[in-house]
Amino acid sequence: MAQGSVQVTHTGTSRWRRRTGEYSSLAAALDAAGDGDVLTVGAGTYRENLVLARAVTLRGPDGARGSVRIAPADGVALTVRASATVQDIQVEGQDSTVPAVLVEDGAPELDGLRVVTRSASGIEVRGGARPTVRHCSVDNPGGVGISVLDGAGGIFEECEVVAAGQTGIAVRGGAHPRLENCRVRHASGAGLSVNDEGSGVEAVGCELYEIKGAGVQVAARASGQLTDCTVHRTSADGITLDTDAVLTLADCDIHDIPENAVDLRSRSVLTLTRSTVRRFGRNGLSVWDPGTRVDANQCEIHDSTGDYPAVWVSDGATAVLDATRVHDVPDALFVLDRGSRADVVDSDLSQVRNTAVSVSDGATVQLDDCRIREAATGAWFRDHGSGGTLANCTIDAAQTGVIVTKGADPTVERCTVASPVEAGFYVSAEGRGTFDSCRVTGSSGYGFHIIDGCRATLTRCRTERCARGGYEFADGGAGHAGGPTVRDCTSDESRAVGEPLVPAPAVRAPAAVPETRTVGLLGDVPVRSAQSAPPAAEPAAPAAGHRPSDEVLGELDRLVGLESVKREVRSLINMIEVGRRRQEAGLKAASVRRHLVFTGSPGTGKTTVARLYGEILASLDVLERGHLVEVSRVDLVGEHIGSTAIRTQEAFDRARGGVLFIDEAYALSPEDSGRDFGREAIDTLVKLMEDHREAVVVIVAGYTAEMERFLAVNPGVASRFSRTITFADYVPEDLLRIVEQQGEEHEYRLAEGAGEALLKYFTALPKGPSFGNGRTARQTFEAMVERHAGRVALLADPDTDDLTLLYAEDLPDLP
Numbered sequence: 001m002a003q004g005s006v007q008v009t010h011t012g013t014s015r016w017r018r019r020t021g022e023y024s025s026l027a028a029a030l031d032a033a034g035d036g037d038v039l040t041v042g043a044g045t046y047r048e049n050l051v052l053a054r055a056v057t058l059r060g061p062d063g064a065r066g067s068v069r070i071a072p073a074d075g076v077a078l079t080v081r082a083s084a085t086v087q088d089i090q091v092e093g094q095d096s097t098v099p100a101v102l103v104e105d106g107a108p109e110l111d112g113l114r115v116v117t118r119s120a121s122g123i124e125v126r127g128g129a130r131p132t133v134r135h136c137s138v139d140n141p142g143g144v145g146i147s148v149l150d151g152a153g154g155i156f157e158e159c160e161v162v163a164a165g166q167t168g169i170a171v172r173g174g175a176h177p178r179l180e181n182c183r184v185r186h187a188s189g190a191g192l193s194v195n196d197e198g199s200g201v202e203a204v205g206c207e208l209y210e211i212k213g214a215g216v217q218v219a220a221r222a223s224g225q226l227t228d229c230t231v232h233r234t235s236a237d238g239i240t241l242d243t244d245a246v247l248t249l250a251d252c253d254i255h256d257i258p259e260n261a262v263d264l265r266s267r268s269v270l271t272l273t274r275s276t277v278r279r280f281g282r283n284g285l286s287v288w289d290p291g292t293r294v295d296a297n298q299c300e301i302h303d304s305t306g307d308y309p310a311v312w313v314s315d316g317a318t319a320v321l322d323a324t325r326v327h328d329v330p331d332a333l334f335v336l337d338r339g340s341r342a343d344v345v346d347s348d349l350s351q352v353r354n355t356a357v358s359v360s361d362g363a364t365v366q367l368d369d370c371r372i373r374e375a376a377t378g379a380w381f382r383d384h385g386s387g388g389t390l391a392n393c394t395i396d397a398a399q400t401g402v403i404v405t406k407g408a409d410p411t412v413e414r415c416t417v418a419s420p421v422e423a424g425f426y427v428s429a430e431g432r433g434t435f436d437s438c439r440v441t442g443s444s445g446y447g448f449h450i451i452d453g454c455r456a457t458l459t460r461c462r463t464e465r466c467a468r469g470g471y472e473f474a475d476g477g478a479g480h481a482g483g484p485t486v487r488d489c490t491s492d493e494s495r496a497v498g499e500p501l502v503p504a505p506a507v508r509a510p511a512a513v514p515e516t517r518t519v520g521l522l523g524d525v526p527v528r529s530a531q532s533a534p535p536a537a538e539p540a541a542p543a544a545g546h547r548p549s550d551e552v553l554g555e556l557d558r559l560v561g562l563e564s565v566k567r568e569v570r571s572l573i574n575m576i577e578v579g580r581r582r583q584e585a586g587l588k589a590a591s592v593r594r595h596l597v598f599t600g601s602p603g604t605g606k607t608t609v610a611r612l613y614g615e616i617l618a619s620l621d622v623l624e625r626g627h628l629v630e631v632s633r634v635d636l637v638g639e640h641i642g643s644t645a646i647r648t649q650e651a652f653d654r655a656r657g658g659v660l661f662i663d664e665a666y667a668l669s670p671e672d673s674g675r676d677f678g679r680e681a682i683d684t685l686v687k688l689m690e691d692h693r694e695a696v697v698v699i700v701a702g703y704t705a706e707m708e709r710f711l712a713v714n715p716g717v718a719s720r721f722s723r724t725i726t727f728a729d730y731v732p733e734d735l736l737r738i739v740e741q742q743g744e745e746h747e748y749r750l751a752e753g754a755g756e757a758l759l760k761y762f763t764a765l766p767k768g769p770s771f772g773n774g775r776t777a778r779q780t781f782e783a784m785v786e787r788h789a790g791r792v793a794l795l796a797d798p799d800t801d802d803l804t805l806l807y808a809e810d811l812p813d814l815p
Contacts, residue, residue, distance in 0.1 A: 009038040026050050026070075041089070043067035049075045052084040052108070059087035066090050066114060076102045077117075080131070085109045093117035096142055099124035103131045103154075110136055118142030121170075122161070125152040125177070133159055141165045145187065148175040151198075156182055167193045168208065171222070174198035181205040190217040191231070194245075197221035209233045215254070218245040218268075225250075232256045238280070241268035248273075255279045258305075258634055260286040264317070267291035274298045281306040281634055284329070290316035290339060297322045302329065305634045309334040313342050313363070320344075327351045331358060332375070338362030338385060344370055355380050356398075359408070364388035373397055378417065381408035381431070390415050400424075401440070404431035404456070411436070418442055419746075423449040424463070427456045427484075435461055446472045447491070450484050461489040469493065552615045559605060560730070560737045560774070568725045569609065572596075573616055580620065594622070595689065595720050597711065598701035600727030603775035606701045607661065609727075614659035617697060624657035631660065633667040636681040644680040652688045655696045665700035666710035682717055689720050730774060732762035738777035739784075748785065749804050757808035764814055783812040 006029035071092035093100030100117035122138030145161030168184035191208030215231035309331035316339035352375035362385035378395035384407030401417030417424035424440030440447035447463030463470030470491030618626025668678035
């Protein structure tokens with residue numbers, strides 16, 4: 001029956017139970033044991049179906065964890081029906097129709113169990129059982145890792161599901177367990193699934209990762225509360241809520257998700273507090289259907305890896321963002337459909353490649369005290385019925401601050417648009433809108449640009465330093481029927497009526513300058529009317545021509561530092577240029593491989609140099625377009641066999657005529673790759689580079705040591721690249737110069753002593769893995785500007801020096 005024996009230590013008071021006994025089987029030992037007895041199991045394999053019906057302690061020998069194996073041929077290996085204690089036992093189930101460990105009643109303690117099985121469930125708790133499960137691991141590639149069912153509960157502390165063929169942890173039928181510091185990985189279903197009315201879970205300090213499915217799934221009126229938990233590296237959505245589900249996340253981190261980081265539907269409610277959502281392939285928050293709602297407070301959503309809005313609200317759903325940051329995303333917030341609504345308070349939307357806030361199809365938004373920075377469009381109200389309110393908001397460094405089109409009718413109050421490229425406020429195509437006490441400053445185009453006889457209302461608005469003019473109205477302008485209504489608006493323009501306008505600086509291929517004429521006065525300020533269309537609301541298509549190579553090389557030379565990089569690039573360009581001229585002269589030209597390896601830390605200018613390199617090659621007619629397509633592992637590697645080749649082909653096709661820039665390329669060949677699909681991406685890429693060697697330039701980039709390893713283990717890749725260019729970390733003097741450039745661009749100056757303080761600051765700054773080089777310099781400048789604003793806001797009548805000088809005291813504290 002077993003290789004070892006079972007010693008029973010009796011604790012009863014009867015005379016015949018005052019001695020210990022030794023038994024050759026677990027069944028015999030259990031028959032002899034009573035409540036409170038201790039069964040010490042000798043090392044060995046026991047082919048028995050063990051049932052604990054008394055409050056005994058079953059344990060392996062001291063210091064020999066894993067030496068006791070309970071491994072019957074079929075059936076449940078271990079059944080617990082009492083408040084027993086089981087310690088340091090390995091359970092091996094062989095029956096796919098039943099669980100390996102079944103807890104049916106009582107409040108037992110399971111400590112140090114290792115469950116290695118191919119059962120329906122590794123550990124199943126049901127009914128009235130309330131176990132305490134500590135330091136247990138489940139390896140069950142055939143079924144569910146841990147199941148808690150039918151009103152059961154219990155506490156799971158520092159447990160781990162190392163593999164599950166289905167869901168990692170399943171809670172249903174009104175069960176309600178608590179998970180503390182548990183880990184779930186390599187599940188082929190959801191990492192954690194909670195279903196059915198009355199079911200709930202409380203999880204603290206847990207981690208779910210490497211999941212072939214959703215990380216957390218809550219549905220069918222179930223609920224959950226996750227605190228200080230991490231969900232990452234899933235193949236589907238990070239967290240999904242469906243059908244009246246309720247979930248609270250506090251201090252959680254959701255990252256590296258190829259689909260939606262969080263998806264809510266069908267009247268589900270999610271509350272996020274102090275949580276982070278980052279590196280997601282589709283939406284960070286995806287909110288659908290009437291009654292569905294998400295409330296995010298003090299959260300951060302950033303670093304999208306796809307081309308989708310960070311927050312998507314549609315079909316009558318509601319989103320509330322309070323003191324939340326959204327940055328480094330294609331679009332920040334899209335609200336669609338009648339009944340959909342977003343309320344955003346005291347939040348930051350920055351570094352948005354397209355539109356920060358988009359409102360369409362009858363949706364509404366309310367933005368209060370928000371800051372939008374570095375976006376193509378700050379806010380766009382797109383069509384009839386779409387509207388809402390923007391109040392006390394600032395929009396800085398956008399192409400266009402606010403766009404209103406196709407009958408949309410928002411209210412914009414006490415908002416400031418600073419340094420727009422095209423216009424502060426732009427209304428067209430029968431857009432409406434009420435603009436009260438708004439301000440535009442430093443526009444390279446117009447302040448307010450209203451065309452097509454739009455019925456906007458401007459009251460107490462102000463424009464300053466707008467290159468093309470403060471106010472621009474089309475035919476039927478201010479005071480005309482069907483045109484805008486203007487009251488008490490002012491501008492700093494001093495041109496007399498009829499003087500020529502100052503053209504805006506050429507930021508991109510310029511549109512035709514419209515013919516203008518004066519149609520009215522705002523106080524003593526002339527107002528003009530345009531005959532042609534306004535600046536485009538979306539980024540224009542690239543011009544057919546290319547900048548001359550000398551101009552692009554000049555931009556390269558103006559980059560701070562990077563002297564060795566500049567020499568390498570110039571040397572390569574010289575080789576290509578001379579080769580082209582030799583061919584034109586009928587001479588043989590040396591074959592120059594144009595593919596490159598960029599190595600170095602983040603923030604050292606690799607992406608910028610790659611973009612300029614593509615432009616230079618286009619100017620030399622080596623590449624047709626010279627555009628840059630930036631991808632990483634998540635864009636190339638699929639989760640299914642065959643999907644990786646398709647993704648890699650699509651990325652290569654997008655880069656035709658330009659540069660394919662693969663950041664963190666070493667992630668395609670991890671050290672413990674096993675059956676990783678990254679190898680398929682590499683093989684596909686190598687073949688494409690060979691078959692289409694003139695169509696695309698490929699640049700692979702990443703940390704120096706990791707890239708050396710990547711090239712060493714992939715000789716097929718290494719042979720395709722002509723040279724490796726190393727981007728050295730910026731020295732403190734370089735970082736100081738970047739701050740000075742940022743200051744010049746934004747009209748700030750360093751006061752006496754501030755430069756020396758910055759040098760000392762950058763010298764003392766920790767240079768750990770998260771140090772961002774040039775990015776750190778820009779963040780330091782932004783922090784100084786924020787501190788400067790807090791200081792100057794207290795001055796009653798600041799002068800120009802007060803408004804522009806940054807002092808050493810404005811430096812942030814060292815982390």
